[in-house]
Amino acid sequence: MTCTVAVPVLDCDGRPIAAVGAVVHTVRVEPAKLAPPILLAAEGIAARLDCIAGGADGAAERARAHGRTHND
Structure with a gap:
């Protein structure tokens, strides 16, 4: 199955x-144990796509929005 x-x-x-x-074959792997690493992978992909789409200016704007600068 x-x-x-x-x-x-x-x-x-x-x-x-x-x-x-x-x-996955449910005999070999418990599907519930796969959800956390798959979610982590999706979040990592989303973060990388946001960096690519936002470019350096987007990253700088996000850093300023969070109170960080290049000197932090």
Whole structure:
């Protein structure tokens, strides 16, 4: 028997733009144990896409919004 575990990759506005998932044999892996690493992967992809889309200016704006500067 197989099971699919998937989570969305969200853009900076929280809209889904892609998904990350895995299909596993439930005899070998507990699907519930896959959710946290798949979620972490989706969050990492979203963060990288945001950096690419925002470029250096976007990163600088986000840093200022969080009270950080290049000297911090």
